Amino acid sequence: MIANDMSFFLIFLSAMLVNNILLMRFLGLCPFFGISSSLKASVGMGFAVVFVMVLSTGVSWLVYQVLEFYHMEYLRTAVFILSIAAFVQLVEMFIRKVLPPLYLALGIYLPLITTNCAVLGAAFLANDYKLDFFRSEMYTLGVSVGFFLAIVLFAGIREVVDHAPISKSFKGQPIAFITASLMSLAFMGFKGLFGL
Numbered sequence: 665m666i667a668n669d670m671s672f673f674l675i676f677l678s679a680m681l682v683n684n685i686l687l688m689r690f691l692g693l694c695p696f697f698g699i700s701s702s703l704k705a706s707v708g709m710g711f712a713v714v715f716v717m718v719l720s721t722g723v724s725w726l727v728y729q730v731l732e733f734y735h736m737e738y739l740r741t742a743v744f745i746l747s748i749a750a751f752v753q754l755v756e757m758f759i760r761k762v763l764p765p766l767y768l769a770l771g772i773y774l775p776l777i778t779t780n781c782a783v784l785g786a787a788f789l790a791n792d793y794k795l796d797f798f799r800s801e802m803y804t805l806g807v808s809v810g811f812f813l814a815i816v817l818f819a820g821i822r823e824v825v826d827h828a829p830i831s832k833s834f835k836g837q838p839i840a841f842i843t844a845s846l847m848s849l850a851f852m853g854f855k856g857l858f859g860l
Contacts, residue, residue: 666793672802675795679806681854685782687847692782695773697840701826705769706819710812714756717783717811720748721804724787725797732828744787744811749778782811818847846856 666675685691692713699709724744731737756774760767767774777783786807790800821843830839 680810684810687851691785700819703819708766714808717808721787722858723747752778783835
């Protein structure tokens with residue numbers, strides 16, 4: 665649980681390691697498994713998610729305050745998805761123009777950030793925890809850096825495991841799921857860190 669009386673550092677650390685969005689909450693697994701076979705694509709996806717998640721949560725927080733004032737909280741899902749979609753379009757246009765090889769490497773997963781449940785989940789959690797704007801942004805920064813850390817570590821491990829002498833029946837997705845589960849167990853070791 666994250667509270668408004670926690671320091672910015674503890675909010676960031678808790679969101680990044682203790683409650684990692686991928687390895688502890690299991691949100692955003694589609695790009696996690698889809699992109700993580702390439703370290704370069706994983707780094708690009710990680711940066712794109714950090715950008716989209718932090719900015720869209722800030723906008724979502726502000727919009728939610730308006731919705732709450734007018735007692736229209738029931739519209740938050742639609743409004744959050746619209747704000748996320750707008751930022752994804754900006755990121756997609758930027759990457760297509762500036763980094764065409766990365767754009768091709770990300771493929772279909774870049775537009776899928778719009779429906780990435782990790783991005784939407786961060787916006788929901790920041791509001792559900794009743795965090796103020798700055799703590800909400802710090803929480804989302806921690807969540808997005810945790811996403812980045814997990815996907816890049818996983819990609820690095822997968823590149824090594826792909827060349828390991830393992831049984832043919834474990835090649836590909838089976839070993840990827842085993843690796844992800846071991847990473848999840850490793851991240852469980854952060855529970856209780858600094859009382860979180």
